[in-house]
Amino acid sequence: MGRGEAPVEITEIVRLLGRLPGFGRRSARRAILHLLKHRDGLMRPLGQALLDAADQVSTCSRCGNLDTEDPCGICRDPERDQRQICVVKEVADLWALERSATYRGLYHVTGGLLSALDGIGPDDLNIPMLCRRAEQPEVEEVILAMDATVDGQITAHYLVESLAGCGVTVTRLARGVPVGGELEYLDDGTLSQALEARRTM
């Protein structure tokens, strides 16, 4: 930061914040000034919350969700439908589905998608555990909620093969016009899939 630089206590936070996704040096500098203006309401609680969560949050050994207990709250909840397992690539997707408040079954987090470009193969993902869970007698359906991207679909196809013989129905999310979507701006692939999968009203 030049010769009359900020103290190392500040530059260190700028450096660390700058490593967060979507956060550059400039936003990090704005953030640290904001934090220093709100020490008791924001800066200290955030620091303490980060330390606490780093110690207390762990990955569920069954489904890969993040929680303070293992198995996680969803796996332990007897009201969740034990017959369904919804496969997502990461916890953020699980959170998104939970926010939609439609799904009441269990989850399985693979920890990523197969990607030839990024060198991510089946051994890098949490797939063997999924096959073991799918073989349990109570499980009837595995829902593949993967991204509608190339890597997402390759992963979905791989999972269909891996789950063959487990005695479960494997389904995937519907494709179609997103809520609020305007036809004019939809891509051809979405439009043609929405047309093919049309429903009687």
Next chain:
Amino acid sequence: MGRGEAPVEITEIVRLLGRLPGFGRRSARRAILHLLKHRDGLMRPLGQALLDAADQVSTCSRCGNLDTEDPCGICRDPERDQRQICVVKEVADLWALERSATYRGLYHVTGGLLSALDGIGPDDLNIPMLCRRAEQPEVEEVILAMDATVDGQITAHYLVESLAGCGVTVTRLARGVPVGGELEYLDDGTLSQALEARRTM
């Protein structure tokens, strides 16, 4: 986050991160997952650094800079030119000037700009201290490095009046074509000021 919600340890961090400027809930959720994947390299150091800085960093009682000591490193540096005081609205501007590595004098941080809209008057800014500093016999020049915005210019004019009678020369930053600026895309005000202030080559 729905019924199978993330543990409170995580939602609390999402809430706090979401209060940083330029950070919404969505980026906060991405950030917390990134943090949990890098606990030892990023999450714990960031938490500890925030707690440390909240305790150790304070505002320099002379110039308004942020440092772990008071007066700050710049005010205490005998090699800085004691004849010049550069006035900026906040510490981020001081850092920007320090990065440019051109200025070797002292600073004064007002803590904001006069703003009728935001209800910020002279009493809300650190101006009396600036006048006292400008009256010191060693001070020869006060450089107003305020934004070239309406509020910045109103503040600069107010400071010129406040500093009248302190026996200092009051200057402001030059206006003109920014480095890398293409004439075609410059606004009329910048162009006309650059033309008026043209220099012999």
